[in-house]
Amino acid sequence: MQGTPLRRNRLRSLTGLRFFAAMMVVLLHAAQRFDPIHGLTSVVGFGYAGVSFFFMLSGFILAWTSRDADTARQFYWRRFARVWPLHALTTGMAIVVALLVGLPLLWPALTAILTLVQAWFPGPDIKYAFNGPSWSLSCELFFYLLFPWLIKVLMRRQRILSTAIAVGAVMVAVAGACAMLFQPEHLGFLLYTMPAFRLGEFVIGILLAIALQRGWRPRISMMQAVLGTLIMYGMLALAANLVLHDVARLPYFVADLWMMPGCAAIIAAGAAGDLRGDRGIIRSAPVVRLGQWSFALYLVHELILKASEPLVDDLDSTSATVVAVVVIVLSVVASGGLYVWFERPMERRLRAWVAPKQEVTA
Template sequence: MRIIAALLVFLSHVIFPFTQGNQNMATPYADDGITQQLMWLLYPGGSIGVSFFFILSGFVITWAAKPGDRISAYYRRRVVKIMPNHVVTWALAMLLFAGSYTLLWGLPNLLLLNVFVNDNAIWGGANMPAWSLSAEMLFYLLFPALIIPIRKIADNRLWLWAGLAFVGMALVCLVTLTLLPDAPKYPGEALSLPQFWFIYLFPPVRLFEFVLGMILARIVAAGRWPRIGVLPVMALMVIAYAATLYIPWPYSVSLVTAIPFALAIGTFAKANLEGRKTFFGTRPMVWLGQISFGFYLTQAIVLYWLREAVLGKAEYGPVGGTLLIIALAGVTVVTGWLLHTLVERPAMKYWSRSRKPPVQPGPAEQAPAGALSN
């Protein structure tokens, strides 16, 4: 499922190619009317794609967590999963196109600290999509503490706590609108710069999505997921996406799609447990899911450097522009595969495993039924 979320982010960027240092980049279409229509249609995909990643991340890490696993081994796996890919794409972006305008030599971006400060001069730069890794690293850091109370939730109260996580997301929206200054405005949005930063970029407020994913994993593992059809869930996701076209920020950032995404993740996970074949379990989709992290991290290099290096600022008609988008997506699949093959897989193979045996859990710490290991 991750490749769909990554593709949503990609499409929002290919139509609206905006970076801090390159604000007048070419779009695929020479017709500004087509561009504006597609911007309206595809722009929400960027924010909701990231939200899906955050919810799914909480689910997967909780599902794979093994009681008795050493915290040091867990942190090693998480760091090795993210940082080699991040360092390579950061260095390429800085070398190829971002070094001329990224402040502070790109160090806040490299260290994943750039979105912890309310300064729009620091948010962007370097490999722009990597800002979300700042939130992911915070999630990973806090996970060993978060999993303790979440494991203690009684099975019959799991849905209640999932609802409370959703309420927390709603409260963040209210705080954004009522307690943060409404000026200066963020370009193209009704929100101010501080409001945009808080609701979208500030990692601590995205914890509610991660925690929701953690609770979803417990619900599925506890056998308390209701039987929901795959097709109704997919239809609900399409409806939720359509709703984001009309519902304004901050509500459309993650609140509108949180419940449909949660239902989709739990429903497809249960289908996997029951051995039911789904579209997302086919070989091509599994492969695309495996390279999706590389796809996500290399998209800026393809869109903001390679496209212009090969084609300049050329824009095309409806057919040519559409073929260009398909070609750019295909190239990004290739660069994502290269990153996955040459960096991610070797790093995980050689650096992610601890040489020390895991601590044997006591009877009260046994993994829940259905839990999987890494």
């Protein structure tokens, strides 16, 4: 894959889409934390599917930008520079917020949090400690450790799309088997936060990137992919509300698996459009900039929600909604500040220690 003209294409739509995936998570957490607007969970209750999108997109981008000359050491250092500094900073911010608001802190969990192994712990206490959304970085660390080997193995595959479908089918089969063999209280760990299960989404992302590098193009446009995914989301929400009377009662893994084809379709259609030179709002400079802020938004939003929660819960629904909008806007602004003044400069500085002449890429 090294040296191909496709490698030099900037996939602007995928950067822009990161913002909307992060915003799905933000809206879900806002509805969950602010009691007066909790009813919105019937609409945004599957926002956690945005994490599936990120896992798949992570595999896609890493495969798309993979360099044959890279050593594992170089790759690992770039990933460390990209993820860990902001994670460490927001963990420190989480401690400050907890002390200010009066929330308990599980200090013994701090080592697991800072070393990003928290998602391997079954109980919620450790994996959601300090800054809850950071559990997904524990999965990403596992993906990164395997990537130098995975990319070599998957590049040897001839039937790339068939392999991607097979990976998805295996995930469904594993989920079904676990649902029959284990108690419901164990399924959240086994099928939602455990890195080994979520690896499948990352692998599918890698396979999509390889397929596009080899000339495959999806037969649907970005608009069709997004519309189809929204229809699938609406169908799931309607079924959950009618049958379960509460979308929160639907196991997370069911929604993730249901939405997985839509996430794959959006990524493939968006990348194909970028290669064609398509234009549109999703590729505009403001949206791409928001997408660049998405990692910071993902890590900082819950801290701002925690700090704001005591101010909202005594309000009526209308007032709480107004405050929630303000809080979300503040979260986006804060993410921009973190990206510009900390995340990006720190990443550049750390990467320069290993490869001073290499351009820093997303």
